[in-house]
Amino acid sequence: MLCTRIRTALSARLDGEELPPGLTARRLETHLADCRECRRWERQSRALTAVLRRAAGHPEDDVDDPAAADALLARLRPAAVQPGPVSPGRADSGGKRAG
Ligand SMILES: [Zn+2]
Secondary structure, three states: OOHHHHHHHHHHHHOOOOOOOOOOHHHHHHHHHHOHHHHHHHHHHHHHHHHHHHHOOOOOOOOOOHHHHHHHHHHHOOOOOOOOOOOOOOOOOOOOOOO
């Protein structure tokens, strides 16, 4: 069983869609029990789905793992956006000055 097929089915299930032909919920669970990569993928997808639903205005969907969702959001944010003003011309790499 290819992981990609499993993940397609997992994605469908998260979206509330029917599983692809030939795949059952039991089959998915069996694969997840054996495949750490797919478990991690499902975990991230679940967190992402929860975040998207929350953003879409469905707060009643509780997030199983808020920390994972926050971490996911942090990774989704563009890395180019820096907090606070950046003074042009100086190449300081954010050293802190004490006192
Ligand atoms: Zn897998």
